[in-house]
Amino acid sequence: MKRAVFLDRDGVINDNKKPVNKPSDFIFFPWTFEALDLIIKANFSIFVVTNQGGIEMGYFTEENLKSIHDYMLEQFMNNNIIIDDVKHCPHFKTHCECRKPLPGMLNSLSQKYSVDLKSSYMVGDREMDIEAGKKAGCTTIKIGKPSPQADYNVSNLLQAAQLIIKI
Numbered sequence: 002m003k004r005a006v007f008l009d010r011d012g013v014i015n016d017n018k019k020p021v022n023k024p025s026d027f028i029f030f031p032w033t034f035e036a037l038d039l040i041i042k043a044n045f046s047i048f049v050v051t052n053q054g055g056i057e058m059g060y061f062t063e064e065n066l067k068s069i070h071d072y073m074l075e076q077f078m079n080n081n082i083i084i085d086d087v088k089h090c091p092h093f094k095t096h097c098e099c100r101k102p103l104p105g106m107l108n109s110l111s112q113k114y115s116v117d118l119k120s121s122y123m124v125g126d127r128e129m130d131i132e133a134g135k136k137a138g139c140t141t142i143k144i145g146k147p148s149p150q151a152d153y154n155v156s157n158l159l160q161a162a163q164l165i166i167k168i
């Protein structure tokens with residue numbers, strides 16, 4: 002069984018002060034590559050799990066999202082970062098199992114890739130990320146405004162990575 006770090010996207014990997022509707026809107030935080038490198042070198046799989054209800058709301062399409070994620074993965078690759086998978090929930094009004102705070106994306110990735118959720122982490126900047134991580138049985142790390150329900154609170158992904166590799 003693998004150990005994994007599940008990452009929310011916006012506010013964790015990239016700065017989303019402005020909405021991300023196309024690749025040029027995708028602004029990496031300056032510490033993102035260093036943080037992911039630390040996590041990978043500690044032998045964790047990395048998965049991105051992102052709510053993208055803007056698809057169902059009609060702000061952008063599956064094709065737009067694919068071009069954004071292709072850009073993200075290309076920049077990762079240019080920095081020698083290989084992640085395991087990216088999963089998104091396109092729903093907004095439709096009832097689904099995948100939209101965080103539900104744990105559907107974490108559960109399906111765990112099944113597909115044989116991930117041991119109990120020894121894995123969920124890192125996010127919103128309460129819904131922490132709730133999804135807790136429901137899946139992961140240790141949770143909140144970025145930004147501290148959350149009373151998170152296991153740990155930090156300021157950014159680099160601090161989360163430094164914490165994960167020393168726990």
Ligand SMILES: [Mg+2]
Pocket residue numbers: 009010011012013125126127
């Ligand atoms: Mg977020």
Ligand SMILES: [Zn+2]
Pocket residue numbers: 090091092097098099100
């Ligand atoms: Zn969904």
